[in-house]
Amino acid sequence: MPIAFDRCTFAYRRRRYVIDRLNLTFSTGRTVLLGPNGAGKSTLLALAASALRPGAGTVRHESTRTTAKRAQLAAYRRNVAWMPQELSVVPGLTAREQVAYAGWLKGLSRREAWERALGALRQVELGNRADEKVSSLSGGQQRRVGVAQALVHEARVLLLDEPTAGMDPRQRTVFHEALAGLPPSVHVILSTHDTADLEAVYDQVVVVDEGRVAFQGPVRAFLGHADPAAVPGRKADSAYHTLTGGNRTWDS
Numbered sequence: 001m002p003i004a005f006d007r008c009t010f011a012y013r014r015r016r017y018v019i020d021r022l023n024l025t026f027s028t029g030r031t032v033l034l035g036p037n038g039a040g041k042s043t044l045l046a047l048a049a050s051a052l053r054p055g056a057g058t059v060r061h062e063s064t065r066t067t068a069k070r071a072q073l074a075a076y077r078r079n080v081a082w083m084p085q086e087l088s089v090v091p092g093l094t095a096r097e098q099v100a101y102a103g104w105l106k107g108l109s110r111r112e113a114w115e116r117a118l119g120a121l122r123q124v125e126l127g128n129r130a131d132e133k134v135s136s137l138s139g140g141q142q143r144r145v146g147v148a149q150a151l152v153h154e155a156r157v158l159l160l161d162e163p164t165a166g167m168d169p170r171q172r173t174v175f176h177e178a179l180a181g182l183p184p185s186v187h188v189i190l191s192t193h194d195t196a197d198l199e200a201v202y203d204q205v206v207v208v209d210e211g212r213v214a215f216q217g218p219v220r221a222f223l224g225h226a227d228p229a230a231v232p233g234r235k236a237d238s239a240y241h242t243l244t245g246g247n248r249t250w251d252s
């Protein structure tokens with residue numbers, strides 16, 4: 001079980017609840033999180049990363065919780081890697097230094113972090129840009145640095161918030177290959193608005209809409225919600241429309 005939300009409630013400051021008594025246990029393997037803008041996907045991932053704390057309820061990875069005391073929380077964070085939607089570029093650092101720094105923060109020794117940083121950058125085809133300043137890389141390349149940061153400490157759960165946004169088609173393929181190359185013991189929960197190749201890349205789909213789970217199940221079951229008349233390339237789009245109950249587009 002990678003991550004479980006038990007009766008979890010969360011609101012930003014004094015605003016209305018983004019999620020309210022949510023029960024959601026993610027399955028093992030590669031899960032894609034879909035939903036309209038503002039549905040709560042980033043909030044769920046940030047709660048799962050322990051970057052946000054629930055107002056009520058718990059978020060668990062195996063026996064550790066995000067609401068635990070310091071030592072247990074550190075154990076939780078070692079097992080769970082998070083790539084937020086907005087990558088923080090550390091001024092002056094090269095790609096390798098930034099990725100190594102992320103690994104060191106997660107408990108790797110300096111030497112180990114430095115060695116593994118290069119390997120993680122190679123996984124996202126940035127090995128040849130390792131010594132360049134992150135600030136000089138393009139938006140899509142910076143997102144790949146973010147993916148490398150999530151990969152560097154070999155966590156058991158990867159939480160990736162729109163990792164392919166801004167990547168060109170070839171880099172999306174490289175990214176999907178990097179996902180496919182992860183050991184089966186590593187679970188991935190990834191949010192995206194990109195539904196191409198759903199069946200080839202992911203095992204499970206979770207559709208979130210207004211903070212509730214509109215669908216959870218294998219990709220094939222998700223595609224089963226498509227209009228039978230939908231052509232193969234439009235099935236995911238059609239299933240999404242059925243499950244979110246409207247005429248909205250992916251980005252509405």
Ligand SMILES: Nc1ncnc2c1ncn2[C@@H]1O[C@H](COP(=O)(O)OP(=O)(O)OP(=O)(O)O)[C@@H](O)[C@H]1O
Nearest residue numbers: 012015018035036037038039040041042043044085
């Ligand atoms: N820092 C914040 N302060 C106040 N409200 C926020 C904050 N971040 C998100 N929200 C609100 O919480 C709700 C869920 O937002 P969230 O970013 O989790 O959605 P999302 O599904 O990731 O959207 P997108 O697809 O656009 O990234 C939205 O109503 C949003 O306006």
